[in-house]
Amino acid sequence: MAYLRWSYSNWYIYWDGMNDGLPKDDQLLFILHKKVHDKNQQVLYTYDTLCDIKTIDGLKKCLGYSMEIPDEEYEEALEAIRAWVEDVNHAFSDKEK
DSSP states (O other): OEEEOTTTSSEEEEEESTTTTOOGGGOEEEEEETTOOOTTSOOEEEHHHHTTOOSHHHHHHHHOOOSOOOHHHHHHHHHHHHHHHHHHHHHHHTTTO
């Protein structure tokens, strides 16, 4: 499921695999900004890595991008990450009962 797409955002963010039998902490979110052209740049992040990111500075540190991206764009990505974390929590709430 896509949370942001390049047709209306500078980010492309989607839930990679939507469960795929992986445990909750290993669920993957694909995150990429339009300015990233380095093929070696990490693009997949686990639930365990992202669930505790609460601030723009925390997201900047996690992504490690060297290019200038406005804070408003990081905030947009952070909102998408929060929505994904909520979706993962919901998807796994039934499994954890």
